[in-house]
Amino acid sequence: xxxxxxxxxxxxxxxxxxxxxxxxxxxxxxxxxxxxxxxxxxxxxxxxxxxxxxxxxxxxxxxxxxxxxxxxxxxxxxxxxxxxxxxxxxxxxxxxxxxxxxxxxxxxxxxxxxxxxxxxxxxxxxxxxxxxxxxxxxxxxxxxxxxxxxxxxxxxxxxxxxxxxxxxxxxxxxxxxxxxxxxxxxxxxxxxxxxxxxxxxxxxxxxxxxxxxxxxxxxxxxxxxxxxxxxxxxxxxxxxxxxxxxxxxxxxxxxxxxxxxxxxxxxxxxxxxxxxxxxxxxxx
Numbered sequence: 001x002x003x004x005x006x007x008x009x010x011x012x013x014x015x016x017x018x019x020x021x022x023x024x025x026x027x028x029x030x031x032x033x034x035x036x037x038x039x040x041x042x043x044x045x046x047x048x049x050x051x052x053x054x055x056x057x058x059x060x061x062x063x064x065x066x067x068x069x070x071x072x073x074x075x076x077x078x079x080x081x082x083x084x085x086x087x088x089x090x091x092x093x094x095x096x097x098x099x100x101x102x103x104x105x106x107x108x109x110x111x112x113x114x115x116x117x118x119x120x121x122x123x124x125x126x127x128x129x130x131x132x133x134x135x136x137x138x139x140x141x142x143x144x145x146x147x148x149x150x151x152x153x154x155x156x157x158x159x160x161x162x163x164x165x166x167x168x169x170x171x172x173x174x175x176x177x178x179x180x181x182x183x184x185x186x187x188x189x190x191x192x193x194x195x196x197x198x199x200x201x202x203x204x205x206x207x208x209x210x211x212x213x214x215x216x217x218x219x220x221x222x223x224x225x226x227x228x229x230x231x232x233x234x235x236x237x238x239x240x241x242x243x244x245x246x247x248x249x250x251x252x253x254x255x256x257x258x259x260x261x262x263x264x265x266x267x268x269x270x271x272x273x274x275x276x277x278x279x280x281x282x283x284x
Contacts, residue, residue, distance in 0.1 A: 037267075040260050047257030057223055057239075063250050067258055069225050070234040073140065074262075076226075077219060077235055078209055080144025085151035086201055090190075092152075093159020093197075098185060100160065109160075116153040123149050124214030132218060140226065140233035143219030147208040154207070158200025162193040199273045206269035210262055212237035236262045 051066045058065030092108060099105050123146050131142040166189050174184035190197075220232040221242060236258050243255035 037263070040256065040263055044256035044258075044260030047253045048260065052254070052257055056225070057254070058250075060248060065254070067234075067236065067239055067254060069222065070236045070239040070258065071261070073219070073222070073226060073234040074209065074236045076140050076229070076233060077143045077147060077215070078205060080140060080229065081147030081151055081208055082201075082205060083148075084145055085148030085204075086155055089152045089155025090159050090197065092156040094163065094185065094190065096156065096160040097163035097189075109157075112153040112156045115149070116157070119213075120146075120150055120211050121213035121217075124217035127214065128217040135230075137230070138218060138220035138232040140219050140229040140231070143215050143233060143235070144229070146214035146218045147211060150208050150211065150214070151204040154204040155197075155201055158204075159193070159197050162196040162200070163189055165196070166192045195276060199276050202269050202273045202276075206266045206273075209269075210237055210266055212241050216241075 049066075051064060052068075053066060053071060054068045055064070055066035056069055057067065092112070096105055096109055096112075100109060127142050127146040127149070131145060132138055135142075170188055170192060171184050174188050175181065179188075215235050215238050219235060219238070221238050222232040222234045226233045240255045240258045240262070243251040243258070246252070
C-alpha cells in the first residue's frame with residue numbers, strides 16, 4: 001500500500017469515527033428529552049378531560065375538579081408579558097442594529113446579555129420589591145412585569161441580529177429613492193426581518209410560559225377565577241408546584257396533567273418556530 005492509499009484510509013477511518021461520535025452524542029441528547037416526554041405523557045394523559053379545562057380545583061378530600069382558572073391565568077400572564085416586553089424589546093433591537101456602535105449602544109447590548117443570564121427568581125424578588133410591596137398585594141400585573149423582564153433581552157438581541165442579516169442594499173435602494181431613513185428602517189428593514197423576529201418572540205414566549213419562581217413572588221396563586229389584573233392569579237407552573245408537593249394523590253394526578261399541557265404548549269411553540277425558520281430559508 002502506497003503512502004497516498006494509507007492517508008486515504010486514515011482519513012476515511014477518522015471521518016467514520018467522528019461521525020459515529022456525533023451520532024452517539026445526538027442519541028445521548030435525545031434520549032433524556034424523549035424520556036421526559038414519554039414519562040409526562042404516561043402520567044398526565046389520565047388526568048386530561050373536559051373538567052380539567054373548565055372546572056375550578058376541588059377542596060381537599062374531594063375528587064375531580066380542574067385547572068380552568070390556571071389555564072386562563074397563564075394566558076393572562078403571558079399576554080401581559082408580551083404587551084410589556086415585546087414592543088420595548090423590538091425597539092431596543094432596532095436601536096442596537098442602527099446605532100449599536102456607540103458607547104450607549106454597547107452599554108445596552110451588554111445589559112441585555114447580562115439580563116439574559118439573571119436567574120428568574122432574582123427577577124421575581126425585584127418585581128416583588130418594586131410592585132408588590134408598593135401596591136401591598138399580589139397581582140397578575142406584577143407577574144406579567146416579571147415575565148416581561150425575562151422576555152426583554154431575548155427579544156432585543158433577536159431583533160438586532162435579524163436586522164443585521166437584512167441586505168444593506170435594500171436600505172441603500174430606499175434611501176436612493178428619497179425615502180427617509182426612519183421610514184426605510186421601519187417599513188423595509190424591519191418588515192423584511194419580521195418573520196425571523198416573530199420566531200424569536202415565540203421562543204421567548206415559550207420560555208416564560210413555564211416560569212414558576214417569579215410568579216411565586218408576584219402573581220402568587222388563586223383557587224378561584226380572577227377577573228382583573230390587580231389581584232392574585234393562578235397559573236399552571238405554580239399550580240403544578242403546589243399540587244406536586246402536596247400529600248394528596250388526586251392533586252398529584254392533576255399536577256401531571258397540567259405538566260403535560262404545559263409541556264405540549266411549549267413543544268408546539270418551538271416546533272412552530274422551527275417550521276417558520278425553515279419556510280423562511282426555503283423562500284430565499
